[in-house]
Amino acid sequence: MKLYPALFALAGLAYAGTVTASEIAPDDVKIVDGAVEQPLTDSPGDPERGLVSFTGRKAGNCLACHYVESLQDDYQFHGEVGTPLDGIADAYTAAEFRAKLINPKTELPDTIMPAFYRTSGFNRAAGKFDGKTILTAQEIEDVIAYLMTLKD
Numbered sequence: 001m002k003l004y005p006a007l008f009a010l011a012g013l014a015y016a017g018t019v020t021a022s023e024i025a026p027d028d029v030k031i032v033d034g035a036v037e038q039p040l041t042d043s044p045g046d047p048e049r050g051l052v053s054f055t056g057r058k059a060g061n062c063l064a065c066h067y068v069e070s071l072q073d074d075y076q077f078h079g080e081v082g083t084p085l086d087g088i089a090d091a092y093t094a095a096e097f098r099a100k101l102i103n104p105k106t107e108l109p110d111t112i113m114p115a116f117y118r119t120s121g122f123n124r125a126a127g128k129f130d131g132k133t134i135l136t137a138q139e140i141e142d143v144i145a146y147l148m149t150l151k152d
């Protein structure tokens with residue numbers, strides 16, 4: 001576990017300034033059997049940035065609904081309407097996380113979990129979010145990289 005900060009720092013150096021050559025647009029995403037195999041971006045997800053989106057009150061805001069024990073000391077107000085995510089990387093692959101984040105309603109039509117990478121097909125007042133996704137393609141990949149660290 002102690003190695004992680006060093007690895008994250010290295011990854012940050014390697015990818016800093018990299019421009020994403022191509023991204024998969026929300027409408028072009030194909031969810032097949034609850035999974036999206038192809039990453040949305042060319043540049044790999046970064047778990048440290050993923051943690052920022054995961055805990056950010058404006059972006060992912062995952063903590064508003066999900067409890068994570070390892071974040072208990074550093075972040076307040078974990079929600080409980082979603083499943084606790086400790087050990088969740090033992091249950092799902094990155095491709096399955098990708099599908100859940102892009103649109104959890106594909107598998108669970110009634111879930112209250114938002115579709116984080118979708119621009120159409122949901123009830124949202126038109127306005128400044130029109131045509132925008134809640135998370136960017138890179139943020140989705142970053143959050144997946146963070147989720148993959150949540151092993152028991």
Ligand code: HEC
Nearest residue numbers: 060061062064065081082083088100108111112113114143
């Ligand atoms: C508004 C509440 C809410 C928010 C915000 C939310 N989720 Fe969820 N999430 C849920 C609920 C509820 C479930 C359980 C599925 C269901 O039955 O609806 C769930 C399920 C999941 C699962 C599958 C868990 C399992 O055991 O199968 C993962 C992984 C997940 N969420 C990750 C995230 C991540 C990452 C974010 C932030 C980007 C997030 N969620 C934001 C409510 C939320």
